[in-house]
Amino acid sequence: MSNELLALKNLRLLRTEAREYSLETLTDILDKLSAIVEEHREEQANSGAQAAEHAKKLDKIREMMLSEGIDISELVGTHPVEQPESPSRQKRPAKYHYTDTAGRVHTWTGQGRTPSVIQKALNQGDTLEMFLIKE
Template sequence: MSLLSLNNIRTLRAQARDTAVDVLEEMLDKLRVVVEEKQEEQQQLEAQQRDKAAKLEKYRELLASEGISLDELTTQPQTAIKTKSKRAPRPAKYTYVDEKGQTKYWTGQGRTPSVISKALDNGKSLDDFLLLSK
């Protein structure tokens, strides 16, 4: 039974028909505990939101008294902004021919291509795939 069915009086009556009164009272007590916990949780959340709002207002007043606007506080000077440059791709270190007969290149980083992996399992060395420098 889902919690949504507790909101339907007909479903509750049907479920309660075969349940003893003392069991129903025990269930009611447990439901009251759950409701009280939920109410306390809601009150704590509301108190936290009130505290946060009060702090925000305090800081707004402090900034206004110092002559600082929120826009000045949130914008960064252009000199402080650094853009991360993209590094150049790594040069290929190995060459191999795939299942389709195409020549492919591998940097030696990341997952080993399946063709090279199979060759290594069969006793070949990575040196057999080294790209000859021009």
């Protein structure tokens, strides 16, 4: 909260500040503050009225449902929303195989980033055909 608002909330500080202004200026400030207070009261009254009307509508709907023999649990969350199944794509078959520095054999489909072992071999002049899986 700003210092000005703190001064407005404290009666002593407000009296001290008010001594510096004329009665006409203080009356003008009072009129403006009164208008602001009245606006806030109207907003609260309107929001209270809206909440009461909303509650009244809910009660009316609840009574209609009960008279028709419908339970709220039938409407809320008992039927899961079915998600359409998307066709899953099959994995691509491996085209190449290579042995890493630890001696493990790996495969690569030929898509995506080239494995570092294969890339080093290619940089040294080897070809991808050397890594092809022969069926």
